[in-house]
Amino acid sequence: MTTVAFVCLGNICRSPMAEAIMRQKLLDRNIQDINVSSKGTGKWNLGEPPHEGTQAILNSHNIPFDGMISELFQPTDDFDYIIAMDQSNVENIKQINPNIKGQLYKLLDFSDMDETDVPDPYYTNNFEGVYKMVQSSCDNLINFIIKDANLREG
Numbered sequence: 001m002t003t004v005a006f007v008c009l010g011n012i013c014r015s016p017m018a019e020a021i022m023r024q025k026l027l028d029r030n031i032q033d034i035n036v037s038s039k040g041t042g043k044w045n046l047g048e049p050p051h052e053g054t055q056a057i058l059n060s061h062n063i064p065f066d067g068m069i070s071e072l073f074q075p076t077d078d079f080d081y082i083i084a085m086d087q088s089n090v091e092n093i094k095q096i097n098p099n100i101k102g103q104l105y106k107l108l109d110f111s112d113m114d115e116t117d118v119p120d121p122y123y124t125n126n127f128e129g130v131y132k133m134v135q136s137s138c139d140n141l142i143n144f145i146i147k148d149a150n151l152r153e154g
Contacts, residue, residue, distance in 0.1 A: 002034045002149045004141075005077070006107070007093055008085040011040025011070040013122045015085060016050040018107060018134045020058050020065040025138050030154045034145060039073035041092035046070050053127040061131070073097075081145060083107050086117035103148075108133065110140040 006018040015038035022036045040046075048070045049055070058065050075097050082104045084090045090106060108116055113136060121127045146153055 002081070002145060002151060003079040003102075004034060004036045004081045004083060004145065005073070005079040006036070006038040006083045006085070007041060007073055007089050008038075008118075009040060009042050009089065009092075009120060010045040010122065011038055011072075012045045012048055012051040013054050013120060013127075014118050014130055014134070015040065016065060016068050016070075017054045017058065017127075017130060018083065018085070018138070019068065020050075020063050021131075021134050022138050022141070024063045025142060029142065031142065031146070031151070033149075033151045034142070037071075037079075038068070039071050039077065041073050041089060041096060043072060046072055051122060053121055053125065057127045057131045078102050080149065081105065081141075083141065086120075088117075107137050107141070110144060111137040112140075 006015040008015040019036050019038035026034055050065055050068055073096055079102045082102050084106050107118055118130055118133050121130045
């Protein structure tokens with residue numbers, strides 16, 4: 001099983017949105033060899049469900065997020081692919097676990113957009129814009145993982 005973790009600051013806005021979208025895309029493409037989760041680098045929201053803005057945008061696109069709660073990225077956490085939402089998250093991940101063995105990327109490394117960081121909608125309230133960024137990146141990320149990990153689709 002190939003593991004992927006999306007990581008943002010509080011694990012209530014961006015990373016759970018990415019987790020839910022990625023899970024739905026994998027389901028739609030009948031890919032079962034990739035396990036997706038999300039984590040945060042800050043402790044403020046531990047155990048909380050996704051932010052109401054994330055819930056609203058996911059609900060509006062019929063993307064389930066049942067049972068998702070905020071979890072902390074731990075020093076012992078290691079995944080095959082760690083996908084950070086912005087450069088600050090990358091630095092935090094490296095501080096938390098300087099010996100990461102998995103591949104560390106930013107989500108927008110897999111996007112055709114000009115931006116390099118996914119802005120935090122907790123502060124900007126732009127959940128629709130973040131949804132579009134995540135949506136535009138996940139298929140490319142899946143294609144990359146399938147090729148890189150030598151997986152089969154379907």
